[in-house]
Amino acid sequence: EDQVTQSPEALRLQEGESSSLNCSYTVSGLRGLFWYRQDPGKGPEFLFTLYSAGEEKEKERLKATLTKKESFLHITAPKPEDSATYLCAVQANAGNNRKLIWGLGTSLAVNP
Amino acid sequence: GAGVSQSPSNKVTEKGKDVELRCDPISGHTALYWYRQSLGQGLEFLIYFQGNSAPDKSGLPSDRFSAERTGGSVSTLTIQRTQQEDSAVYLCASSYPWDSQPQHFGDGTRLSIL
Numbered sequence: 378e379d380q381v382t383q384s385p386e387a388l389r390l391q392e393g394e395s396s397s398l399n400c401s402y403t404v405s406g407l408r409g410l411f412w413y414r415q416d417p418g419k420g421p422e423f424l425f426t427l428y429s430a431g432e433e434k435e436k437e438r439l440k441a442t443l444t445k446k447e448s449f450l451h452i453t454a455p456k457p458e459d460s461a462t463y464l465c466a467v468q469a470n471a472g473n474n475r476k477l478i479w480g481l482g483t484s485l486a487v488n489p
Numbered sequence: 490g491a492g493v494s495q496s497p498s499n500k501v502t503e504k505g506k507d508v509e510l511r512c513d514p515i516s517g518h519t520a521l522y523w524y525r526q527s528l529g530q531g532l533e534f535l536i537y538f539q540g541n542s543a544p545d546k547s548g549l550p551s552d553r554f555s556a557e558r559t560g561g562s563v564s565t566l567t568i569q570r571t572q573q574e575d576s577a578v579y580l581c582a583s584s585y586p587w588d589s590q591p592q593h594f595g596d597g598t599r600l601s602i603l
Contacts, residue, residue: 381531409589420493420580420594421532428589466532468589475520475539475584476548477592479531 379404379469383480390455390487398450398463398483406470410448411477412441413464421464424450455487491515493595495581501601502571510566510598514583522584522592523556523566527577535579538564539586568600576602 382401390396402410409428413421425434427443434441438459440451450463462484466477494513502508514521523535534548538558549555553571558564568575578599582592 411591413594418596420582420596423591423593426589426591464532475588476522476534476537476545477532481529481531 379467379478381465381467381478381480383463383465383483385483386481387484388486390452390485392456392487392489393454395451395453395455397452398485399447400450400465400480401447402465402467403446404467404469404478408468408470408475410443411466411468412448412450413466415462415464415482424463452485455485457487457489460485460487493581493583493593495579495595495598497598498596499599499601501603503603504573505570507567507569508571508600510568510579510581510600512564512566512581512583512595514562514564514581515593517585518583518593519561519586520584520590520592521558521564522582523564524580524582525577526580526597532580535566571600571602573602576600 412424425441462482521538524532537545578597
């Protein structure tokens with residue numbers, strides 16, 4: 378069964394303290410892995426798409442990497458405004474409805 | 490440009506009533522999705538529309554749930570005879586039709602069943 382597991386569930390960092398969030402997946406053929414950010418009361422906001430092992434994408438203080446089993450979202454020198462829930466989702470090759478299979482997210486709090 | 494728009498943003502109703510939730514996708518996005526997000530659970534796929542093709546309804550939890558998309562644009566999700574377990578945030582997303590295109594979300598409708 379296709380599955381996505383994110384860890385840790387929650388993470389508290391001091392401003393400037395770099396860390397990484399993990400997304401492990403099992404899927405019958407990966408079409409794409411997506412990272413989103415979700416703020417309270419808002420819908421998920423798209424960050425990155427990764428397609429194949431070895432691929433990396435960067436945006437400001439965020440860098441996403443992908444292997445055949447997992448993806449990491451590295452946060453360098455975070456600021457309080459990076460506080461949010463980070464969601465990972467995968468799209469499998471099987472089936473044609475392009476639905477995303479979601480992890481439960483990592484709730485990140487960055488203290489000033 | 491304008492993002493995905495959902496209305497109402499909040500809906501409180503009594504058990505047994507019917508509700509309609511509306512989604513206006515990004516212009517040019519022919520793919521449209523409905524998801525449900527409950528506290529402590531991941532996003533749950535409900536239904537997928539792509540152009541004029543028959544929708545994929547495989548995620549609808551019961552026959553009380555239905556959705557339509559008129560003119561390939563606006564979509565309405567209808568829940569009949571609401572139950573307390575239907576309380577959740579209902580999210581709509583749209584995307585271009587090609588493989589691995591990111592889905593862009595509205596801010597959802599928070600549905601509370603009393």
